[in-house]
Amino acid sequence: MSGDAGTTYEQIGDEPRPDRRPSRGWSVLTVVAVVVAVLAGGSAFAVYKLFAAEGAQPAEALPASTIAVVSVDLDPSAGQKIEAIRTLRKFPAFKEKVGLDAQDDLRRFFFDKLVEEGDCSGLSFADDIEPWLGKRAAFGAVDLGGDVPTPVLALQVSDADGARAGFDKVAGCADTGEDFGYVVTDDYLVASDSEANAKKIVAQAAKGTLAEDAAYQRWTDEAGDPGVLNVYVAEAAKDVLAKGIEEFDDGVAEGFTGGVDPELLSDRLDTFGGLAATLRFADGGMELAFAGEGVDQYVGSGGVGPQVGDLPADTVAVLAFSVPDDFVATLLDQLHAAVGDELDSGIAEFEAETGLSVPDDVQALLGDALSISLGSDAPASLNDVQSPADVPFGLLISGDADRVDGVIGKLEQSAGTTLEDLEVAHRKGDGKVVLASSDEYADALLKDGSLADNKAFAAAVPEADKALGVLFVDFDTDWIDAIAQAYSDDTGEDASDISANLEPLDALGISAWEEGKVSHGLLKVTTD
DSSP, X not given: OOOOOOSOOOOOOSOOOOOOXXXXXXXXXXXXXXXXXXXXXXXXXXXXXOSSOOSXXXXXXXXXXXXXXXXXXXXXXXXXXXXXXXXXXXXXXXXXXXXXXXXXXXXXXXXXXXXXHSSXXXXXXXXXXXXXXXXXXXXXXXXXXXXXXXXXXXXXXXXXXXXXXXXHHXXXXXXXXXXOEEEEOSSEEEEESSHHHHHHHHHHHHHOBGGGOXXXXXXXXXXOSOOSEEEEEOTTHHHHHHHHHHHXXXXXXXXXXXXXXXXXXXXXXXXXXXXXXXXXXXXXXXXXXXXXXXXXXXXXXXXXHHHHHTSOTXXXXXXXXXXXXXXXXXXXXXXXXXXXXHHHHHHHHHHHHHOOOTTHXXXXXXXXXXXXXXXXXXXXSGGGOOXXXXXXXXXXXXXXXXXXXXXXXXXXXXXXXXXXXXXXXXXXXXXXXXXXXXXXXXXXXXXXXXXXXXXXXXXXXXXXXGEEEEEEEEOSSHHHHHHHHHHHHHHOOOHHHHHHHHTTEEEEEEEEEEETTXXXXXXXXXXX
């Protein structure tokens, strides 16, 4: 194993490609990536250490032919570092459980843990790691023209000579063997499954970097401001995945895909146009943002935002999603591809037992959008819950209320009972059908509420108006205390400690929406 200095390389002739044994190469790079990530800090929490972003990003060290990459930036913008400090200091368990203070160097902390648990006793943090290892790293796959993509690990370095000596020790600790090599440039150490491939990757980057690639720029811009963890998958990745699926024999394919026809998966890949995601600290909390093309197979187009916004203002939790017009038919097509003609007999049996027609009645029952919600009236203890009526929850179906009610009537007739007999509150309004645990909550769901004006909801689901799917949980409610007490009763942990660490949380929001052909997703955790 060796590393050559320099920032650029000319084309590496027509030298023979080594016997790469892809699985070995990928496993070696993965081990080294994990080891180095641990030594570098192993956690997004390290963002609070420095307040001035310095040096090149990993995308500037990788070639435009990179088809997938996950990068860690422990030196993001100063604003994110401030947000990270502000967020983490709110949780009492952070210092108690993790054992870190704000002035601690997380690189040394995780290095000590690694030495304690592994065979790396010969490594010295002060001598072998700290002098050269930067705050940025990436692990990905590059298309070098071979049958399979080539693994790559890029580490930011501040001292090229120190990097060579220190990284040799790190690689030795990871037991990489001979099928491994790297190149050190001015800013980055680039490692791959062989030194020849590492040189080729650096040479390709000299001709055009990933950072300069138009598709990379497009998708990372769509995902928003970069954070501590960033992901990019190029459109070209679908060709690799499709080829892999095609090469599976039937038995392997069934085990790998869970019984879904590999040809169906390949067809779905045809619409994939790339994606990017980023994990960042913002607005006193944390968020994971996603943007991609061709990943919108199972969402409707009408949106669920207005329905969710009209829920009661004190809604504690809600899961809502729009329903595509062809949702049931599409699902049946996929199931038919997986199980074959057996599905037909199953559908016939279902229709005979329920009196419903498939797919029409099932599609009608789902309406245009569905939401399942929980009200704020929490019991003092979960042990007090004796029946569904003690918990305010309900299902709201938006769409053609008469059609939905007609399907419900068919189900009641085939079952020989009614929702009233089952003590399920049933209401029908203008474009709404409600099934709830109590008459009171059913009436509340049927009315126009104002959850959209709830500050916690607005912060956690900022794109609610155009959302196609929403999950929202409000942590600032009596339900959290009841759940904490139940957990305490079950585990023996102090309920006050649990509540103290939940108390800084304000809300959780997960939402998805579309802008043109671009699908967006956002997970937000907000704090008080």
